[in-house]
Amino acid sequence: MASQTHILCFVNNKGGSGKSTTCANIGYSLSSLGYKVLLIDGDMQLNLSLAYFEEEFVLETAKSEKNLYAAIKYQKDLSDYILSTRYPNIDMILSSTLMSSIEYELFTKWQREYILKNGLKKIVERNEYDYILIDSPPTLGGWVMNILCASHYMITPVEASPWGLFGLANLFDFLSDIKYVTPDLQMLGVCITKADTRKNYLKQTITALEELKHTYVFETYIKVDSSIEWSQENGRPVMDYKKSSRSAIEYLSLTKEVVSRVNQQQKH
Amino acid sequence: MSISSKSINRINKAVETQNTPAKVALIPPPKTSEQDASSTEASETSGITQKLPDYLL
Ligand SMILES: Nc1ncnc2c1ncn2[C@@H]1O[C@H](COP(=O)(O)OP(=O)(O)OP(=O)(O)O)[C@@H](O)[C@H]1O
Ligand SMILES: [Mg+2]
Numbered sequence A: 001m002a003s004q005t006h007i008l009c010f011v012n013n014k015g016g017s018g019k020s021t022t023c024a025n026i027g028y029s030l031s032s033l034g035y036k037v038l039l040i041d042g043d044m045q046l047n048l049s050l051a052y053f054e055e056e057f058v059l060e061t062a063k064s065e066k067n068l069y070a071a072i073k074y075q076k077d078l079s080d081y082i083l084s085t086r087y088p089n090i091d092m093i094l095s096s097t098l099m100s101s102i103e104y105e106l107f108t109k110w111q112r113e114y115i116l117k118n119g120l121k122k123i124v125e126r127n128e129y130d131y132i133l134i135d136s137p138p139t140l141g142g143w144v145m146n147i148l149c150a151s152h153y154m155i156t157p158v159e160a161s162p163w164g165l166f167g168l169a170n171l172f173d174f175l176s177d178i179k180y181v182t183p184d185l186q187m188l189g190v191c192i193t194k195a196d197t198r199k200n201y202l203k204q205t206i207t208a209l210e211e212l213k214h215t216y217v218f219e220t221y222i223k224v225d226s227s228i229e230w231s232q233e234n235g236r237p238v239m240d241y242k243k244s245s246r247s248a249i250e251y252l253s254l255t256k257e258v259v260s261r262v263n264q265q266q267k268h
Numbered sequence B: 001m002s003i004s005s006k007s008i009n010r011i012n013k014a015v016e017t018q019n020t021p022a023k024v025a026l027i028p029p030p031k032t033s034e035q036d037a038s039s040t041e042a043s044e045t046s047g048i049t050q051k052l053p054d055y056l057l
Helices: A019-032 A055-063 A068-073 A097-107 A112-125 A142-150 A162-177 A200-209 A226-233 A246-267 B003-016 B033-037 B040-045
Strands: A006-010 A037-041 A090-093 A131-135 A153-159 A186-193
Touching: A006 A019, A006 A142, A006 A246, A019 A037, A019 A090, A019 A131, A019 A153, A019 A186, A019 A246, A068 A097, A068 A112, A097 A112, A097 A142, A112 A131, A112 A142, A153 A162, A153 A246, A162 A200, A162 B003, A186 A200, A186 A246, A200 B003, A226 A246
Parallel strands: A006 A131, A006 A153, A037 A090, A037 A131, A153 A186
Antiparallel strands: none
16 A cells, blocks of 8 residues: 555646656556556547557547546546556556547536546545556646646656747746645656757757756656657557667656655655 | 747746745635635635636636
C-alpha cells in the first residue's frame, strides 16, 4: 500500500509538446522503480489510452460508459472506472472522444472546478497508488482547471522552439491568474522534449531557460528518437518496446528526477 | 530582444506576481447555515460559481 498518493498532471496548452508521451513513459518508469501507478487520460485524442491499449479496445471503451467522460458527466467515484493494463503495477482510466463536449457538461455543475478532485477522493483515501498521473488536452479551460485543481504537482513538457517558449509564457500568465483557485498546486518543473541536438537552436533555448529564476527545469531532456514513434505504433511504452533505446534511458532518468523532486517537496 | 528572452522574462514576472491578489474580484457565495458548519469544503467554493471566471468568458 502506498504511504501517500502523489497526483501529477502534464499540462501545456501548446499542442504536440510531448504531454501524452511523457505521461505514458514516466508512468511506466515509475512502475519499473516499484511504484504503483494510476494513469488518467484526460484528452479526447485518446493518446495516453493508445500508449497502453489496442486501438479497437480504446475505441470501444470510448463509446462505452466505462470512461472518464461518463464518470465526470455523472459525477461518479472514479474507482469504478479503473481498468487494468497488461502491466500489473499500472492501471488506467481511459478517455472518450466525447471529452470534446466536457466543457458543456461542466458548465451547469455546482463547484465545477472540483468534479475530478471529488471523483478521485476515494481512490486517494485508500492509498492504493503511489502516483496518479493525469494527461491533459492542449487547451486551458474549465476541464484543465479540473485537472489542475485535482493535482498536487504539475509538469510541463516543452519543445525547444521560439513558439514553444512563447506558449510557455502564456501558460505561466494563465497559472498566475488562476492561482487563487489552485493555491496548493506546485509547478514541479519544465522538461524539454523532442530535443534535436543537431540544431543550434536547442543550445539557445537551454541558455534562455537558464535565466528562469523560480522555475525548475529538469536536467534530463528527452531527445528526438524514432523509438518513441515505433513504441506508440505498437501500443507500448518505449521502455517495454525497446529498453536499450535512448528515450527509454532518458525517461527513466527524468522519472528519477521527478521522484526526488516530489520527495524533496514533501519535506518542506 | 528575441521571443525566447522575452518569454523567459514574462515567465519570471508571472511567477513573481503569483502571490499578489487575484485580478478577478471574488464574490463570496451566500452562506447558508449548513455551509457555516462545514469548514474546509466551504472554502473551496471560493465564489467561482457566482461569477464566471476569466478563462471561461
Ligand atoms: N522524443 C520524441 N522523439 C520523437 N517523437 C516524439 C518524441 N516525443 C514525442 N514525439 C512525437 O511528437 C508528437 C507529439 O507528442 P505528444 O502527442 O506526446 O504531445 P502532446 O503534447 O500530448 O500533444 P497534444 O497537445 O496534441 O495532446 C507525437 O506524434 C509523438 O509521437
Ligand atoms: Mg496529448
